[in-house]
Amino acid sequence: MMNDPSTKYPAFPQVPMTDRQWPGNTLTKPPIWCSVDLRDGNQALIEPMGSERKLRMFDLLVGIGFKQIEIGFPAASQTDFDFVRQLIEEGRVPEDVTLQVLTQARRPLIERTFEALKGAPSAILHLYNSTSELQRRVVFGLDKAGVKQIAVDGAEIVAEYAAKQTDTRWQFEYSPESFTGTELPYAVEVCDAVNEIWQPTPENPTILNVPATVEMSMPNVHADQIEWFLKNIKNRESVCLSLHPHNDRGCAVAATELGLLAGADRVEGTLFGNGERTGNVDLVTLALNLFTQGIDPKLDFSDIYEVMRTVEHCNQLPVHPRHPYAGELVFTAFSGSHQDAIKKGFSAMRKSNSPVWEVPYLPIDPADVGRSYEAVIRVNSQSGKGGVAFILERDHGLELPRRMQMEFSQVVQGISEETGKEVNATTIKEAFDQTFLNAQLPLEFIRHTSTQDDDDDDSLRTLTAIVMINGEKHEIKGQGNGPIDAFVHALKSFLDVDFRVVDYHQHATGAGADAQSACYFEIQAGKGATRYGAALHSNIVTASLKAVCSAFNRGVQDGLLEPTYPA
Numbered sequence: 068m069m070n071d072p073s074t075k076y077p078a079f080p081q082v083p084m085t086d087r088q089w090p091g092n093t094l095t096k097p098p099i100w101c102s103v104d105l106r107d108g109n110q111a112l113i114e115p116m117g118s119e120r121k122l123r124m125f126d127l128l129v130g131i132g133f134k135q136i137e138i139g140f141p142a143a144s145q146t147d148f149d150f151v152r153q154l155i156e157e158g159r160v161p162e163d164v165t166l167q168v169l170t171q172a173r174r175p176l177i178e179r180t181f182e183a184l185k186g187a188p189s190a191i192l193h194l195y196n197s198t199s200e201l202q203r204r205v206v207f208g209l210d211k212a213g214v215k216q217i218a219v220d221g222a223e224i225v226a227e228y229a230a231k232q233t234d235t236r237w238q239f240e241y242s243p244e245s246f247t248g249t250e251l252p253y254a255v256e257v258c259d260a261v262n263e264i265w266q267p268t269p270e271n272p273t274i275l276n277v278p279a280t281v282e283m284s285m286p287n288v289h290a291d292q293i294e295w296f297l298k299n300i301k302n303r304e305s306v307c308l309s310l311h312p313h314n315d316r317g318c319a320v321a322a323t324e325l326g327l328l329a330g331a332d333r334v335e336g337t338l339f340g341n342g343e344r345t346g347n348v349d350l351v352t353l354a355l356n357l358f359t360q361g362i363d364p365k366l367d368f369s370d371i372y373e374v375m376r377t378v379e380h381c382n383q384l385p386v387h388p389r390h391p392y393a394g395e396l397v398f399t400a401f402s403g404s405h406q407d408a409i410k411k412g413f414s415a416m417r418k419s420n421s422p423v424w425e426v427p428y429l430p431i432d433p434a435d436v437g438r439s440y441e442a443v444i445r446v447n448s449q450s451g452k453g454g455v456a457f458i459l460e461r462d463h464g465l466e467l468p469r470r471m472q473m474e475f476s477q478v479v480q481g482i483s484e485e486t487g488k489e490v491n492a493t494t495i496k497e498a499f500d501q502t503f504l505n506a507q508l509p510l511e512f513i514r515h516t517s518t519q520d521d522d523d524d525d526s527l528r529t530l531t532a533i534v535m536i537n538g539e540k541h542e543i544k545g546q547g548n549g550p551i552d553a554f555v556h557a558l559k560s561f562l563d564v565d566f567r568v569v570d571y572h573q574h575a576t577g578a579g580a581d582a583q584s585a586c587y588f589e590i591q592a593g594k595g596a597t598r599y600g601a602a603l604h605s606n607i608v609t610a611s612l613k614a615v616c617s618a619f620n621r622g623v624q625d626g627l628l629e630p631t632y633p634a
């Protein structure tokens with residue numbers, strides 16, 4: 068039994084607003100993206116990245132299309148410092164990409180940070196200090212004025228060093244760290260004070276980054292905080308409002324989306340949400356959420372596996388198999404009704420001319436993220452006819468009639484229950500062959516020797532066929548209104564057994580010299596149960612007669628038909 072939380076965890080207060088606009092807004096364009104994988108993500112790793120992994124991550128981020136990349140905290144360690152130098156000195160930063168670095172608001176650290184950036188054509192200098200009531204009290208032991216002074220001093224030092232390093236195009240960023248625990252009027256006051264020093268312009272705005280250093284409330288409250296902040300900050304037109312959500316409550320993506328509705332311009336986050344504790348907001352999910360709402364996110368995740376593999380290598384952390392859009396299992400349906408619906412969805416998409424993606428249970432076309440359809444349907448004991456039929460059709464071009472799908476799915480279900488495992492495509496085809504194509508006892512079709520119009524009746528034909536019955540060759544003869552009907556009559560009279568054909572389907576498989584006819588017959592024993600049979604052959608009549616034999620044998624094997632064999 069858990070303790071009563073009501074005293075220990077007071078509810079987060081609402082933002083006093085009555086005229087909030089964000090609920091009525093819509094997202095129409097992507098934000099400015101900034102990856103902080105190499106800083107916030109890196110500082111949270113069990114084993115932070117060395118130079119090789121940092122370079123791989125950097126190249127990946129550039130390849131995806133990030134134009135702003137926070138590459139480290141150069142004053143914190145020689146590794147971080149050297150990495151900044153390496154990128155600059157080796158000319159590894161594309162012209163349209165801006166490096167961003169983080170520093171505390173302390174002179175020696177700021178000085179070292181500027182030193183690291185020497186020679187960079189452009190850079191974002193990111194200054195932070197914590198402003199929340201808790202951190203003021205517990206960490207800094209300072210009042211509001213004291214903490215604001217840290218920010219102001221830091222901003223002045225930054226401006227001072229930037230003025231000396233004029234060959235770099237600077238943009239400044241300030242974060243009131245722990246913004247979500249900061250009184251909103253005070254957060255605005257500190258940010259205004261920083262901007263008093265930096266004097267931003269609409270052409271070169273200050274990035275005000277308001278982090279959910281710890282996610283403390285529901286996403287709607289976060290959105291209120293953003294809207295309130297933007298309504299009250301001075302010179303809004305000279306501010307680029309940036310979000311930096313963490314995921315402590317598991318709502319970082321939602322908080323970011325609502326924050327964007329509330330007017331934010333920019334988002335800092337990481338690939339797959341690596342970062343302190345439960346991570347930073349996941350930029351992959353955010354970008355692909357936009358994509359699936361028809362908005363080009365301007366980030367390229369068309370090869371999501373490659374992105375995932377590289378990130379797993381760099382972070383030495385796995386991406387969860389159910390991670391949105393990317394995980395190993397997200398384009399896989401195990402359960403029967405899902406498989407059935409997906410199969411029907413694909414089929415409807417093929418027939419339709421509409422470009423609109425409409426496949427049940429698949430919010431994105433796997434191909435858009437470089438995933439194939441292969442993993443879409445997998446079959447286990449929870450699967451139904453849809454999944455089995457999908458695999459037979461996709462991999463072998465076999466379009467089973469609906470009732471036959473039901474019949475055969477029982478066979479596959481049996482295999483799955485017996486083995487307790489997933490049944491793969493090869494096993495499904497083997498089971499199909501075993502059940503239908505190889506069902507050759509007691510009756511095996513060899514060939515039909517002749518069909519001829521009956522002289523007495525225009526509509527009747529006579530067919531002679533050679534069959535093996537329990538391993539012995541026999542010639543049988545029958546009459547009917549076509550070769551199949553004649554063959555059925557021949558069997559019925561030769562083996563003294565009662566059955567009739569109740570369903571018949573045929574289609575072509577393969578093309579050219581490999582083309583075959585696939586035939587499916589359902590026969591009914593007397594007035595009783597039915598069984599399907601199937602056969603493949605280059606000749607459509609042969610395929611049909613073999614399929615009749617297949618259904619007949621299954622009826623005999625299951626005790627539905629009791630033939631009288633020739634002595």
Ligand SMILES: CC(=O)SCCNC(=O)CCNC(=O)[C@H](O)C(C)(C)COP(=O)(O)OP(=O)(O)OC[C@H]1O[C@@H](n2cnc3c(N)ncnc32)[C@H](O)[C@@H]1OP(=O)(O)O
Nearest residue numbers: 110140142143170171172173195196197206207217244280
């Ligand atoms: C939410 C975030 O992700 S913030 C970024 C966090 N990232 C990191 O910390 C990784 C890199 N940092 C480091 O390696 C170290 O903190 C260093 C090298 C930068 C500095 O190390 P230290 O000098 O030992 O300082 P440390 O970070 O422990 O803080 C010491 C002092 O700085 C103060 N301080 C902390 N943050 C800031 C800040 N942003 N601005 C100004 N002062 C600060 C603290 O209050 C403390 O003051 P005190 O000594 O008077 O009590």
Ligand SMILES: CC(C)C(=O)C(=O)O
Nearest residue numbers: 195242244245278280
């Ligand atoms: C340094 C700041 C932006 C940060 O990482 C945070 O508050 O989470």
Ligand SMILES: [Mg+2]
Nearest residue numbers: 107278280311
């Ligand atoms: Mg952070």
